[in-house]
Amino acid sequence: MPLSYSQLQTYRTCPRQYEYAFVKKLDRPLSAEESFGSSMHNTLKKWGEREKEGSRQKAVGSDQLHLFTGDTTQQDSDFCLLTSDHLHSLWHQSFIVEGYASRIEADFQRKVGEQILQHFFAWWEQESRVVVGVESSFKYQLGDGSETLTGRLDRVERTLKGLRIIDFKTGQPRTQEQCDSDLQLSIYALAAKQIYEEPVDELILLFLNEEGITERRTHRNESQLRDAEKSITSLITRIQEKDFAPTPSFPVCSRCPYKGICDVAAA
Ligand code: SF4
Known part of the structure; x- marks a missing residue:
């Protein structure tokens, strides 16, 4: 297996x-942390797929080498979508609202994600990829x-x-x-x-x-x-x-989805 x-x-x-999750298969709620991580991964997956489709080397900057093969029109379109505005839009398309305690918390994390992706874009455009x-x-x-x-x-x-x-x-x-x-x-x-x-x-x-x-x-x-x-x-x-x-410790147990039912959870 x-x-x-x-x-x-x-x-x-x-x-x-592990036993709770994969042997007993107990239900567990999606945490805010997991939800945010999934939203971010989904966004960067779409971004990476766009890069692959365009067979590109760099989205911004006039001194970059662009490699294209096949349908130039489609690839030009893919290339044009590699902007910080497009990344911003992918974030909002990919954002998962489940897992947060309130709408206010979800909206706050949406803003945090926008900020993170601005940093990501600046990191990403530093070199041809x-x-x-x-x-x-x-x-x-x-x-x-x-x-x-x-x-x-x-x-x-x-x-x-x-x-x-x-x-x-x-x-x-x-x-x-x-x-x-x-x-x-x-x-x-x-x-x-x-x-x-x-x-x-x-x-x-x-x-x-x-x-x-x-x-x-x-x-x-x-x-x-x-x-x-x-x-x-x-x-x-x-x-x-x-x-x-079990291997209880406060940092681990405080984030464990099963701490409410575990009799050795570290408090
Ligand atoms: S509460 Fe702590 S000891 Fe219990 S299952 Fe979770 S991580 Fe393990």
Whole structure:
């Protein structure tokens, strides 16, 4: 039975949270944080798809190289849509109103998203970009192929040095050390290598916040990827053995959707 990366991540957060969500399949409300993250991912997915369709290198600036193939009219149209106004409009088309405590809170978060996307646009237009994948789904075969891990790569760009995997985050930025040891990025490096059959040059966690964009770049070597495979295999084994011992802590439990029913939730 394939396991998704988000299931694995839930298990790492707290095994009992995994048990509630994926074994007992308890209903849980959509949180404001999740709703906002989904709205942002949906917006950037549409934006990346538009970039791919236009086979473009840069949306603004007269000194940019534009690459077009096929139907020029359609691609010109795609190219013209790569503006900050269009990004703004994609945000409002993609905004999910569910998950917020009130209409006022939802409207406030809409404004926050507008601000974040202005920062994103400024980050994005700093260089020519060749997008080769947007929300690319993967099925990564582990080791001997007996286990499969599924997931999605938010954005894959091709640079002169190889592939660049970008993962969007709407939470607070993590430290460089945390990104250097991030298991999710290691999984993405393994999966991208398998999908695209070419080297992954760099991995980026892009933190999108009202205050600005924080880019954390990191790399993985073969030894780190082997270690990541071992960690994933060990987690899958624990799940198969039904090791759902809870790991309560205030920061985790305070954001857990099951804290109301969990008898060991940290208060
Ligand atoms: S409340 Fe805490 S201990 Fe309980 S399931 Fe959630 S994260 Fe785990």
